[in-house]
Amino acid sequence: MNEVVGTDDLLLVTLDTLRYDVAVELAAEGRIPHLARHLPGGGWEERHAPGSFTYASHQAIFAGFLPTPAAQGPHPRLFAARFAGSESTADGTFVHDTPDLVTGLAKAGYHTVCVGGVGFFNKQGPLGSVLPGLFHESHWSPDLGVTSPHSFEHQVACAEEAVRRLPREQRLFLFVNVSALHQPNWFHLPGATRESGDTRASHAAALEYVDRHIGRLFAAASSRRRCFAVVCSDHGTAYGDDGWTGHRLGHPSVWTVPYAHFFLDPTGTDGPTGTDTATGTADPAAPVEAAR
Numbered sequence: 001m002n003e004v005v006g007t008d009d010l011l012l013v014t015l016d017t018l019r020y021d022v023a024v025e026l027a028a029e030g031r032i033p034h035l036a037r038h039l040p041g042g043g044w045e046e047r048h049a050p051g052s053f054t055y056a057s058h059q060a061i062f063a064g065f066l067p068t069p070a071a072q073g074p075h076p077r078l079f080a081a082r083f084a085g086s087e088s089t090a091d092g093t094f095v096h097d098t099p100d101l102v103t104g105l106a107k108a109g110y111h112t113v114c115v116g117g118v119g120f121f122n123k124q125g126p127l128g129s130v131l132p133g134l135f136h137e138s139h140w141s142p143d144l145g146v147t148s149p150h151s152f153e154h155q156v157a158c159a160e161e162a163v164r165r166l167p168r169e170q171r172l173f174l175f176v177n178v179s180a181l182h183q184p185n186w187f188h189l190p191g192a193t194r195e196s197g198d199t200r201a202s203h204a205a206a207l208e209y210v211d212r213h214i215g216r217l218f219a220a221a222s223s224r225r226r227c228f229a230v231v232c233s234d235h236g237t238a239y240g241d242d243g244w245t246g247h248r249l250g251h252p253s254v255w256t257v258p259y260a261h262f263f264l265d266p267t268g269t270d271g272p273t274g275t276d277t278a279t280g281t282a283d284p285a286a287p288v289e290a291a292r
Contacts, residue, residue, distance in 0.1 A: 016178055
């Protein structure tokens with residue numbers, strides 16, 4: 001990551017509340033083509049979330065503790081604060097001397113932008129201001145939140161505008177917390193009603209909705225130079241699994257999350273004509289893989 005930070009732009013997308021099994025199922029069935037074309041090998045990596053709900057998980061993620069591979073570690077990390085005795089800091093890890101990655105990237109010359117989604121990013125009180133307060137620039141409105149059926153479209157438009165305003169030579173760290181999968185999500189399933197409530201099927205429909213628009217986000221993030229992207233869930237959620245519903249609880253449907261990282265080439269597009277670094281002949285991800 002020391003060859004990436006300072007050279008490439010960076011994108012972190014948390015698909016808030018996305019279950020691993022749903023993500024894998026939709027990728028295998030061809031229902032999320034825009035995401036799948038970027039997934040290394042065409043599929044998600046199974047990982048364990050660093051927290052069981054948004055606030056806890058993002059505090060960890062912003063300290064460099066991305067979801068952990070679902071196998072015995074230690075697993076070298078991409079990013080880490082300098083910390084004596086850390087077993088997950090490796091030669092390829094970008095090490096920062098700040099308590100959080102956002103501030104560390106700012107010190108490395110990045111302009112940091114947060115496009116908020118769920119309530120922990122709404123800036124409507126002290127608690128909802130902690131996470132967005134780490135960034136140079138942060139955005140939230142009800143149109144970006146969980147109750148909007150068009151939340152992700154508005155989030156992408158907000159991100160596009162933030163990129164347009166930035167001088168081309170300025171490095172960018174763009175973070176988007178995607179709210180569409182979080183409850184309520186029933187309105188993403190055709191024919192569902194409020195009385196139907198949220199289900200695993202409406203959760204899947206919300207991911208399909210996100211996939212229809214995520215190409216614009218990828219195009220914006222890579223419009224100025226190559227971009228290194230991390231796309232993952234911060235935690236899952238239960239829909240009656242073993243009698244459990246919701247999250248902030250210790251069930252595999254909550255702790256098991258999908259994860260991927262990859263490069264986006266500076267094509268300005270996200271489609272078949274662009275270079276797909278997950279399957280292309282070049283291997284720009286080699287130094288990143290070494291740091292995992």
